[in-house]
Amino acid sequence: MTILRNTLVAAALVLGFGAAAQAQDEEPVRVGFIYVGPIGDFGWSYQHDQGRLALEETFGEAVETSYVESVPEGADAERVLRQMAQAGNDIIFATSFGYMNSVVNVAKQFPDVKFEHATGYQRADNLATYSSRFYEGRHVIGLIAGRMTKSNVIGYIGSYPIPEVIRGINAAYLAAKSVNPDVQFRIVWSNTWFDPALEADAAKTLIEQGADVLMQHTDSTAAMTIAEEQGIFAFGQASNMANFGPDAQLTAIIDNWAPYYIQRVQEVMDGTWSSTDTWGGIGSGMVEFADLSDKIPADVQEEARTAMEAMAAGTLHPFTGPINKQDGSPWLKEGEVADDATLLGMNFYVEGIEGVIPQ
Template sequence: MTENIPKIGKRSLIQLAGWSTLAAAAALVGCGKKEEAAPAAPASAPASAAAAKPAPLKIAFAYVGPVGDGGWTFAHDNGRKALEKEFGDKIVTSFVENVPEAADAERVFRDMVGQGNKLIFGTTFGYMEPMLKAAPDAKDVKFEHATGYKTADNLRTYDSRTYEGAYMAGVIAGAMTKTNTLGVVGSIPIPEVIRNINAFTLGAQSVNPKVKTKVVWVNKWFDPPKETEAATSLINGGADVLMQNTDSPAVLKAAQDKGKRAFGWDSDMTAYGPKAHLGSAVINWAPYYIKATRDALEGKWTTGKAWWGVKEGAIDFVSIADDVPAETKAKLETVKAGLKDGSFVIWKGPITDNTGKVVLEKDKAADDEFLGGVKFFVKGVEGKVPGDK
């Protein structure tokens, strides 16, 4: 920062300094002191490593919720911290939390660009259009959008196969339910969430064909009071094992308060309801964030789409409750190993929707295009998808 210098300009200061030097020299001569030749200036040293070191890459994250939500945003922030550990002083990270999925998000992204960030992560579906608007005006910035499907020259998408975690939770739910009624607190009825509800049900049916799944929507990602209300409604309707596709541990807490069982989602939520907790379907964003950052640092970043799961180390199921039967734990490990090496496929026909329509023929495996457009409930899920005619 330049200091403020009152009344006198920098040019005058330079002149005063010159007069002072002349006066000092004259005084030395007057005293009979012999001037010695000034030592030769050392040859210019080669630029030091520090001087040649490039400026750190500035990376910014936009979060839809608070970093302390215990779920979705907490998992993303753990990924950000993993970046700092991996790359050290090669990068500088920052984040803005509670960014709404609305037009104001565009202002946040433009502000991040203005602050010199060259890699920007938008961590929720609703940021897709705001990022698409900001990206063309910042061609030297790389934008990364989580869970979206639209790309641009400097914007790519990334996602985690959360349906794999949902399926594994279902395997346990099917074995642990006593009422054969499962409950899901749904956030927003987009394919991602509908797919997870279906995968949870398919996992449960793989060990218990009698199960049915009830769904209550809250139409928000993070709203603990609404999540609690929805969980209570499901329990009152007979559900004794709950899962959620929302961002807080409110559902797990509600299950513990009511003497029921539930799962952690996105992060390990054991601590929020240890008596109710059956296990947590977690997302590890670190592998992708490290790859994306390395791509940017090495000039290898290109647009495209990434969808990572158990195979890439992005999805796992952890902290299984002690009272889960050994055979159920063994089945879960078999599923996990199959997802990792590709020998097990969750979405493989025959699969029918809850109206009896075949949506996936026998022995046919769903591709990512099919999974990206799931807008139906599978057999066993009660009700209709909101907006479905």
């Protein structure tokens, strides 16, 4: 019955009879989500939708969620956001960087609606931003990869050469290098977030060129499937991909948005929500790991766990000097820790990585 009632309320709101919604005493908090991919991508959009489902589980009748999937970044996004605001959502999560201009515009027009933009950097009184320190996860998988590789070649499938991806490559490389000085990274750019066939081909190519451990910063599970088929190791991206590579997956960096979404919706209920800039890592539960594979020797598992705990406690930062840039010029002095601004705009490789960032 609730569903029917709620949809009728939604219908009434869409039709412009907003007053009808006020009749209810205990109005649920209405939460909208807009996804760039299909919820079935098993990567980025899937994990955001898992966060939405966690909201429903946590708050039950007290929230009402809705979503629109596969919304292209461009003219359509602004309309969808605005329609969702107009339909009476209290808080709306825009879950892709490319929605930035749209969400900024719509937030101006709906000062009473709260907006949250994932991975963006423009804020307003009713527009917050949030992202994850995925590079902490990259540090852990870098450690494991450096220990597990026999060929000393790690294959890396990148999407676009944006700071987030480059940060990940650097973090993983530094960690791998710290435990295995001979390690080498081979990087392939797919120029897409999601193209399973291309990602599968990229994985095969990297394996053919000697990689025996794969990392990816693209959204599909194709590379994991190929790693399983070819009997090498890989790391899950965004979600736990163990189903696709039960033997191949060493662990996965899981984007866990649930704690953040639950916290923010709770704040809306309590009336304490304010526009913030959140960049959470392992410590805040936003970066999680799938179970470490039993293929990883016990001492390496121990090493990985220690790193996780140290990062969670704030005693370890993956970018701690001395670190030189690729051209040999010094970046961080001994013991110096990278500041967030540099990390957010990172556009250089660290010393030791071969290749040029496509410009």
